[in-house]
Amino acid sequence: MNNGFWTVVGFTAKNKLRGKAFLITTIIIAIIMSIGINLPYIISKFSGEGKPxxxxxxxxxxxxxxxxxxxxxxxxxxxxxxxxxxxxxxxxxxxxxxxxxxxxxxxxxxxxxxxxxxxxxxxxxxxxxxxxxxxxxxxxxxxxxxxxxxxxxxxxxxxxxxxxxxxxxxxxxxxxxxxKPIQFDTVQISTAEGAGSIGTGKTKEQQAMDMVTVYVILFMLFMAIMISGQMIASEITAEKSSRVMEILITSVAPLKAMFGKILGMFLVVLTQLAVYIVVIVINMTLPQNADKLGDLGISLDKIDPVLLVYAILFFLTGFFLFATLFAAVGSIVSRTEDLGQAVLPITMLSLAGFYICMFGGLNAPGSMLIKVSSFIPFFSPYAMVVRLGLSDPPIWQVWLSIAVLVVTILASGWLSAKIYRAGVLMYGKKPSMKELFKAMRAYR
Known part of the structure; x- marks a missing residue:
């Protein structure tokens, strides 16, 4: 990678981070999150719920x-x-x-x-x-x-x-x-230790923390895909519609431009998510929230490091898989008015994975639907995180899911690169599949 790639990365990241829309949106969402976390406490103060x-x-x-x-x-x-x-x-x-x-x-x-x-x-x-x-x-x-x-x-x-x-x-x-009250507790056990399972048995407090971790990772991944995907696609489409793309590709190769924009947007989203995580942690450590979390046995020191490492791994792979697809779609759209319809199928894939896990996986992490979804690349970043946090999948299934996801990323990256290289210079109406295929063959 030469300086052109990092120039695109730096320009994309700085352009978004310095934008007023990005700053205002980040601040507004952070304020909404703070109000939402403290809403029960605020309501109790104004409604007198603290009194009997x-x-x-x-x-x-x-x-x-x-x-x-x-x-x-x-x-x-x-x-x-x-x-x-x-x-x-x-x-x-x-x-x-x-x-x-x-x-x-x-x-x-x-x-x-x-x-x-x-x-x-x-x-x-x-x-x-x-x-x-x-x-x-x-x-x-x-x-x-x-x-x-x-x-x-x-x-x-x-x-x-x-x-x-x-x-x-x-x-x-x-x-x-x-x-006299009965003594009752719940402990998650591992029945496949010899086969190389992830977990070794978890207490009720550890299970509660794992549930919180899974919730946070699912929401963060969904937000990252939705925010970055739209930004990547709209950035490329806007450059095409303003003819800036013609100037850009004369100094930077199309592939470097595409992956530079993806990495630049990743840094932007990472910065935004870091702000949100800091806001969540600060609000959770406030006395009125810390006491309630303590009663539930939820504490940051109970986070499972193995789950956290795998969650970050699936977060990164899921992000880059969808980012390459959004970049490819953005490159074949010439007008920003047509972008929403063009990226809808990719958006629906992400939504499907998110909803499958939120409304099916959290209640039944061992169901056949979640097991199958954990090997489908577009769903596995969500589904396997749920299985890792709320059940005990064999280690070979986890790494098989990662391998399938990595292979899919490489394949989609290769295909998206060809589409991007051919699509950035195709103006006017949305090209047909035949026209796009011809243009891709010209760039062997």
Whole structure:
């Protein structure tokens, strides 16, 4: 490679990096990403989600009969103790003074909601069969209160079990044994170590980090292909339409120009992705996000280095495969108006690989669809990353997928180079396959 190649690389990279559109787009996307990552925290601050939801109930007098386990008064009292014992309670039980009758209590509870004293209230209806747990209804002005409903369901189930245990005459040892949480964990194992598998067994925390890594790599690869592909194709088409290409190829060979533009755009996209990664890491290390990630067992020090190396390898090969195809298509289009339709098939290939993995692979990484896709060059950069992160493919399958991908890159690079060399000087309407084939044969 002579200086002409690096001149194209430097010119392409500098021209894009210094462009106002690139800078503004990068900043806007970084801001959107920051807002998206911190959106739950922002919403909680403005909506008061950090505070427990106030739930009212009618504070009727406790029944005198000790034979009844499930009276409204006892249930409400137990619910209050249940939430008071939590470090960060989701709900807070607020008693509303007894008004003397069921109808009057209902009006008092509605008045409390209207005045903002409570967010909603619970009402108890006797068990039709008698003696059983009463029917509980949560009432509020909001249409859907799934969070409150789920919390109350869990709490009522715990209250019911506690009442049955305490009222059943069980010994303290049996009560402790019955209420003691079970020990349960998940570990990903490797069953093909002798055959040369990638994994050796992963804990739940490592699996969670692998899932995050797979998500990030899939999105980064998809963004890189979409951003760089459009830029490469549009750059070449714009140079053709402005006749700059005629001047360019007099000083730089067509092949060097094509690969120089691809490498230059790769540096641009790499810079953009680096900015996004820094933004993500900074936002994830903020206290409100770091605490939640810590609760899920997600930490940067748990990233699997083997997965990361393979993910980067598939990222690079996938990028250059699609980049050569976008360059070839851009070289045969003379008008930027026709570019969108011309690159649509390549865009659909990338979209297909991305959607197959996002909506099929993440839930079933060992499915036949993902296994087959991991050997199809246009899908393997996505599919094999999913298999590496969420399952345990044999090492020979991984390297076979890489070999197929490399061979496809070489073949597409050779074909794209011939198309580019022939197409950059073909102006006017989009050339037919016959015309393009003749022009390619002329450049043997």
């Amino acid at each position: 939801t106030a739930v009212g109930y009618a504070a009727v007098a406790a029944e005198q009969s000790q034979s009844q386990l499930f009276t409204p008064a006892r249930i409400a009292d137990s619910l209050g103790k249940y939430y008071a014992a939590q470090e960060k309670p989701e709900l807070k039980l607020v008693p509303i003074a007894d008004a003397g009758s069921a109808e009057a209590n209902e009006k008092a509870l509605k008045r409390a909601v209207a005045d903002g004293a409570v967010d909603g209230y619970v009402a108890f209806a006797p068990d039709p069969a008698g003696g059983g747990f009463p029917a509980v209804t949560y009432k509020s002005e909001s249409l859907m209160e799934s969070k409150v409903s789920q919390s109350l369901t869990t709490a009522l189930q715990a209250v019911k079990m506690d009442a049955v245990i305490n009222g059943g005459g069980l010994s303290d040892e049996l009560k402790t044994l019955l209420t």
